[in-house]
Amino acid sequence: MLQVAVMRQDPGKVREKLAVKHFADLQLVDEVITLDEKRKKLQLDFENTQSLVNSASREIGQLMSKGQKDAAEQKKAQVAGWKASLQPIQSDLADTEKSLQETLVRLPNLPSDLVPEGRTPADNFLVREGGVKPNLPPDSVPHWDLIKKYDIIDFETGSKLTGSGFPLYKGKGAKLQRALIQYFLDFNTAAGYTEYLPPLMVNEATAYGTGQLPDKEGQMYHMPADHFYLIPTAEVPVTNIYRDTILKRSDLPIRMTAYTPCFRREAGSFGKDVRGLNRVHQFDKVEIVQLVDPAESYAVLDSMVVHVERLLLSLGLPYRILRLCGGDMSFASALTYDFEVWSAAQEKWLEVSSVSNFEAFQSNRMKIRFKEEDGKTQLVHSLNGSSLALPRILAALLENNQSDKGINLPEILHGYFGSTILI
RNA sequence: GGAGAGAUGGCAGAGCGGUCGAAUGCGGCGGUCUUGAAAACCGUUGAAGUGAAAGCUUCCGGGGGUUCGAAUCCCUCUCUCUCCGCCA
Numbered sequence: 001m002l003q004v005a006v007m008r009q010d011p012g013k014v015r016e017k018l019a020v021k022h023f024a025d026l027q028l029v030d031e032v033i034t035l036d037e038k039r040k041k042l043q044l045d046f047e048n049t050q051s052l053v054n055s056a057s058r059e060i061g062q063l064m065s066k067g068q069k070d071a072a073e074q075k076k077a078q079v080a081g082w083k084a085s086l087q088p089i090q091s092d093l094a095d096t097e098k099s100l101q102e103t104l105v106r107l108p109n110l111p112s113d114l115v116p117e118g119r120t121p122a123d124n125f126l127v128r129e130g131g132v133k134p135n136l137p138p139d140s141v142p143h144w145d146l147i148k149k150y151d152i153i154d155f156e157t158g159s160k161l162t163g164s165g166f167p168l169y170k171g172k173g174a175k176l177q178r179a180l181i182q183y184f185l186d187f188n189t190a191a192g193y194t195e196y197l198p199p200l201m202v203n204e205a206t207a208y209g210t211g212q213l214p215d216k217e218g219q220m221y222h223m224p225a226d227h228f229y230l231i232p233t234a235e236v237p238v239t240n241i242y243r244d245t246i247l248k249r250s251d252l253p254i255r256m257t258a259y260t261p262c263f264r265r266e267a268g269s270f271g272k273d274v275r276g277l278n279r280v281h282q283f284d285k286v287e288i289v290q291l292v293d294p295a296e297s298y299a300v301l302d303s304m305v306v307h308v309e310r311l312l313l314s315l316g317l318p319y320r321i322l323r324l325c326g327g328d329m330s331f332a333s334a335l336t337y338d339f340e341v342w343s344a345a346q347e348k349w350l351e352v353s354s355v356s357n358f359e360a361f362q363s364n365r366m367k368i369r370f371k372e373e374d375g376k377t378q379l380v381h382s383l384n385g386s387s388l389a390l391p392r393i394l395a396a397l398l399e400n401n402q403s404d405k406g407i408n409l410p411e412i413l414h415g416y417f418g419s420t421i422l423i
Numbered sequence: 424g425g426a427g428a429g430a431u432g433g434c435a436g437a438g439c440g441g442u443c444g445a446a447u448g449c450g451g452c453g454g455u456c457u458u459g460a461a462a463a464c465c466g467u468u469g470a471a472g473u474g475a476a477a478g479c480u481u482c483c484g485g486g487g488g489u490u491c492g493a494a495u496c497c498c499u500c501u502c503u504c505u506c507c508g509c510c511a
Contacts, residue, residue: 039472040472040473043472043473043480044473044479044480046480047472047473047479047480047481048479048480050479050480050481051478051479051480053491053492054479054480054492056491056492057441057490057491057492058441058442058492059491060441060491060492061440061441061442061491061492062441062442064441064491065441072491073491075491076491077491078491079491079492080491083491246433246469246470248433248451367471369470377470377471
């Protein structure tokens with residue numbers, strides 16, 4: 001959620017920045033400012049009258065204790081008059097605050113100055129590529145064939161148990177998932193992230209805090225009986241750990257990591273994009289989240305990018321890093337880097353991580369603040385990224401490392417998996 | 424699921440319907456003392472909105488009500504604890 005103060009200060013700049021994101025309803029900026037002015041005026045009216053009521057009430061108390069009943073009754077009548085005039089102001093104020101809030105949550109975060117112009121993924125800025133693309137023999141096959149060959153995921157039975165997009169990992173496939181999760185968590189905790197294992201269902205307030213509600217309601221699985229949502233990413237419960245908290249400056253930075261399954265309805269997906277592991281409804285992911293001093297958030301973003309890059313390098317996967325253009329960024333993000341790995345048999349790039357700085361957008365909604373030495377409280381900046389999403393990593397590992405003998409695993413996984421090769 | 428108790432400031436813990444935004448203790452911060460530290464003593468110490476400031480308003484789990492006035496009374500929801508039942 002954008003801060004009203006920022007919008008008031010320079011509405012022109014806000015509109016300009018929203019245009020970079022191709023946000024159409026620019027008039028909402030003026031609506032917010034108008035509503036906020038109205039809110040202020042009503043609040044002032046309310047407070048002035050309320051102040052009269054309060055002080056009169058105090059006087060009534062004093063009169064009563066002195067036994068001056070008549071004078072007290074007179075005051076009471078006066079107060080009744082004020083209270084009557086208070087009523088419409090109060091309801092008007094409540095309505096104004098409500099529509100201000102509703103308007104505010106419809107506005108996306110402002111992109112940072114580094115965000116490139118553009119509308120589609122084709123306009124994303126290539127930051128760098130790394131790793132070496134393998135030269136596969138002509139008889140190489142995509143991962144869904146390898147999955148069958150080694151019998152490591154049973155999609156059909158997953159469909160039988162739940163529905164399409166709910167893979168059933170089996171045997172070495174299940175073990176490789178466990179190995180990857182274990183390795184990713186170890187990698188993150190070694191870098192100073194504290195490990196969490198959060199609830200997989202969240203309530204409405206939590207889903208609202210990270211911005212899944214009210215906008216992306218249709219993308220989450222909902223449990224109507226209890227008003228819970230299955231999490232689409234660990235970001236949701238983990239960032240909300242600090243909702244409504246005032247931290248000390250010395251608490252920052254807060255670094256958290258969590259493994260969770262992620263549940264996404266992916267309504268509207270179809271075709272070859274959903275083949276194999278490319279897009280599924282339930283998948284495993286290890287997430288990193290940081291809450292930091294605003295002055296440092298962009299340096300932290302860079303360090304998170306390097307962190308994820310090292311992880312990909314250690315897996316020996318060819319990757320590229322993209323800085324997302326205004327049109328391809330998420331609602332809440334100010335700057336996002338996407339990581340894609342090269343899936344050699346499909347011959348396409350697969351997104352495996354998205355690292356973003358949300359600046360104060362999420363923290364403003366969640367009221368995550370810290371106290372400066374001089375006693376002022378201000379909003380933290382929040383950042384998160386995947387390190388990493390498992391299915392597409394698995395797809396690339398299978399495709400890129402296939403051989404006559406089996407899937408040759410990167411060295412770092414040998415210990416975790418208990419073997420150098422998956423056969 | 425049944426019965427009971429409770430939810431107050433960073434923590435602990437008081438609080439008669441009327442100067443209660445809230446005693447007290449601990450912790451934090453500042454100071455006195457000290458070569459330095461500790462101890463002791465003194466002072467200070469919640470958040471939000473608005474304002475140049477003084478101030479004013481709101482907040483004692485959430486929501487609603489009674490009253491001139493609610494942390495205090497009533498209703499309701501949520502959560503926590505104790506006991507019972509069920510159970511991985």
